[in-house]
Amino acid sequence: MAEAVRAPVDPAKDMQQSSDSSDVVDASSGAILRNTKQTTALPLAQQANEQVNSEQLYLTTTTSTSTVGANGDSATTTVTDMSSLSATSTTAASAALPLAVHYLASFHQICVVTALLPLVTLFTCFVTAYVFQYDDVHETHCRVYNIVPSISAITGVSPQRYFWRLSIALHIGPRLPIAFVYKNFYRSMLANLQQRRPHLVPKADLMITLILILNLIEISSLGGVTYISNRENYPIHEKIFITFMVCSLCYMLATIKLHGMLFEDESKLLPIQRESIKWKRILFITSIVSTVGLLVFFAKHRFYCHDLAFSWFAFFEYVIAIANMLFHFTIIWDFPSQFMLIVQGPKEKIEELIKRACAKYD
Secondary structure, three states: OOOOOOOOOOOOOOOOOOEEEEEEEOOOOOOEEEEEEEOOOOOHHHHHHHHHHHOEOOOOOOOEEEEEOOOOOEEEEEOOOHHHHHHHHHHHHHHHOOOEEEEEEEHHHHHHHHHHHHHHHHHHHHHHHHHHOHHHHOOOOOOOOOOOOOHHHHOOOOOHHHHHHHHHHHHHHHHHHHHHHHHHHHHOOHHHHHHHOHHHHHHHHHHHHHHHHHHHHHHHHHHHHHHOOOOOOHHHHHHHHHHHHHHHHHHHHHHHHHHHHHOOOHHHOOHHHHHHHHHHHHHHHHHHHHHHHHHHHHHHHHHHOOOOHHHHHHHHHHHHHHHHHHHHHOHHHHOOOOEEEEEEOOHHHHHHHHHHHHHHHO
């Protein structure tokens, strides 16, 4: 809003060349600039009235600038925000680009490499540490006889720790987008569930969100337990490991429950889908049984220092880790023929092209 301040004028003045100003205020700086105009020879009373009307100060807080023209009319010039200009230019540049495919890869192959990478690295670390650093990896606070080192032990010595950390870094990268791919994959099935059992749709949608959160926490905990070793900070390492275990088991259980909602009659599923569900259940049961064994032998080692108790603890730890890796490896049955695509072009055209292609094959 602008507020006008009238300047007093003496109507008895002689005719003279006078300047009246219309103020221009820039909202971003608050600076006031005065534009002058030349008045013509008019009667004294009329000239005085015109001078009163033209001598106005405009104080504005908007991005528009007001000026008074030679005939007394006001004109508004809009100052365009730089972000709007940037967005407009970006949209225009995107619209001018032709459609082009820059990257096309098999999502199936990406998932296979992502799932196998930590498994192969874990086996390499175990063999090399067991052969070349036997005493280092078997050292415990109880000083009792053991034959199987823990995962933390074989990935906490050098140079195995560097291979393991590099492997997990490469493993975590693709797993983050895969978590969101699973979320969209499950939500695409809600329309079918709405037709069969509409009362389960809110529960299934909540379960999908829960699965995503548990998956992200599990991935973050895997990074934490990898980069904070038990030799560097045992209390933090232990808490992160517990978080990883709990979220991993809850994620497996929630995934199996969601499959039970989405696929009521498994006989109608494809063979690879039935294989995926079957192995998810087997690996979840294996993880539960191994977790019980791990807790039992951890207590025997921690409080009683029994011989070979730590070896049994380490054995169940390996079983849990491998079961977790294989559970995520079932993605090869969930996405057997999908591709990862990077396309250049306007978003609207790409979406329209994909919709037309989907409608054609449907």
